[in-house]
Amino acid sequence: MFRRYINHLCVILFISLCSSPLFSQPYLVSLNEEQTVQLGNLIWKNEGQQKLAHLTTWNENEDFPSLGIGHFIWYPTVDKGPFKEQFPQLLTFMNENGVELPTWLTQTSTAPWSSREAFYEAFDGPQLTELRQFLSEQLALQTRFIILRLEKAIPIILDNSTALEQLVIKQQLTQLSTPEGIFTLLDYVNFKGEGINLSERYQGHGWGLKQVLLAMPINYENPLRSFGFAADEVLTRRVKNAPRDELRWLKGWRVRVHAYQNIKVTR
Incomplete structure (x- = not known):
């Protein structure tokens, strides 16, 4: 009897939640401009101490560089590893929002550094220097990209x-x-x-x-x-x-x- 009661209660709760706005409508994040800037700075602080140099990093024992305020992954090979690659999607998002990308970013589908050693040998070279400057000028769009990821993530998690x-x-x-x-x-x-x-x-x-x-x-x-x-x-x-x-x-x-x-x- 008690088990049937609990099951019945769960059904009622489930129906109630399914009819709530969180179920019936898309998951939307509403932040004003000041809050969006604050969010971007928080994520950049958490990922890279808000330092320009940390906008392009390659951690030890990892097979990819991490780029931008969100340390978005970009694999250097066509065969992707187990972790979700985000940097190419960020570039697409920027392009769709009218941002002109550095030419070399449009000419490669994979990260152009074959290893961590090659990455840091080129760290102060023209490509990575330009990339850090470019990313530092596009903080707002990177933050919007992260917001969009959460908006897409919640329905997928529920599914x-x-x-x-x-x-x-x-x-x-x-x-x-x-x-x-x-x-x-x-x-x-x-x-x-x-x-x-x-x-x-x-x-x-x-x-x-x-x-x-x-x-x-x-x-x-x-x-x-x-x-x-x-x-x-x-x-x-x-x-x-x-x-x-x-x-x-x-x-x-x-x-x-x-x-x-x-x-x-x-x-």
């Missing part, structure tokens, strides 16, 4: 979730619907992705936005603090399951996600 997972995710998104919560979602989806790509998993476990939302408890007082602890749990699991040593990154990741509770968005 790749069970009915029960959808219930949990929608409740968490409702709790994170404040400007500070939106900033948190935007930063994390840029940081670690949607969590639905099967190639972005270690031992069957992902570490993206979906996994963090599902790891959050149902009841809590501070959603930003709860998100940070859930992200800490998910990222710690990633490091434990990783095929190679990622422990050196975990401390910085933890600092980043626990700082979400201190975000203050201008009104």
Whole structure:
């Protein structure tokens, strides 16, 4: 009897949530111009300390450079690795918004540096110098690109979730619907992705936005603090399951996600 009651209650809750605006309408991020600038600076600070030199980086033990305020991946080969490549999509987005790209960016479909060593040998050369300057002048469009990614990500995450997972995710998104919560979602989806790509998993476990939302408890007082602890749990699991040593990154990741509770968005 009790089990039937719980099942009936879940059906009622599911129908109620499905009829809510979050289900029936696209997921849209509404930020004013000042908030968009603040968001871009936050992401650039989290990814590259807001330093011009960090707009073009290639981390040790990675097979690709990371470019722009969001450290968008660009593979140097036609055969792509397991992580989602974003930089070519960013260039397409810029072109669609009337930005004239440096000529050499339009003439290659892959990153023109064959290795990390080649990348840093060319770091102060004309291409990368021009690229850093170009990216520093297009902060607003990079931020809009990240916003668009979240708007696309939420429906995709829901489409790749069970009915029960959808219930949990929608409740968490409702709790994170404040400007500070939106900033948190935007930063994390840029940081670690949607969590639905099967190639972005270690031992069957992902570490993206979906996994963090599902790891959050149902009841809590501070959603930003709860998100940070859930992200800490998910990222710690990633490091434990990783095929190679990622422990050196975990401390910085933890600092980043626990700082979400201190975000203050201008009104």
